[in-house]
Amino acid sequence: MIAPIDLESRVGDGDHLSLRVWLRLLACTNLVTARVRSNLRTAFDTTMPRFDLMAQLERCPQGLRMNELSRRMMVTGGNVTRLVDQLEDEGLVARETTPEDRRAFTIRLTAAGRRAFAAMAQLHERWVVEMFGALTRKERLTLFALLAKLKVHLAENGGQG
Secondary structure, three states, X not given: OOOOOOHHHHOOOOXXXXXXXXXXXXXXXXXXXXXXHHHXXXXXXXXXXXXXXXXXXXXXXXXXXXXXXXXXXXXXXXXXHHHHHHHHHOOOEEEEEEOOEEEEEEEEEOHHHHHHHHHHHHHHHHHHHHHOOOOOHHHHHHHHHHHHHHHHHHHHHOOOO
16 A cells, blocks of 8 residues: 655655654554544534534533633634634534623533433444554554653653653
8 A cells, every 4th residue: 555645755865864753653643633523523513523513512511611622622612602603503502691791701601412322432433443553552642752752851841861
């Protein structure tokens, strides 16, 4: 099987190994993300941002304020407002005024939203497990540990040194 053309195809064996690793990681991330996006669209007629917003709310049953959703999703308030409006129209989330600040809203999943997200999350997990199926459990554990080490290094000193 021929590998698809992607960012990794820009480098060769003569390029620095760190650059090649980064581009391979980016290529894998892009492939997994594209597959998940496509599967969400096909199976649930939904998008990754909608799934992400519902995932944030599922983790916080007490609800989240709009600005906290924005921060967690790393998108603008306008994007979150648009997503919440759509999901509210579909009965998947509820918007409630916050008692201490009547201008602020807390967003929660409705019962229908919890059911819909549970179905999506179950399939999402299966898709990811299948995509990583080429790796043994030991290989996945090794990859997980190596990425944790890299993450700590990057967080601690911006990757310098």
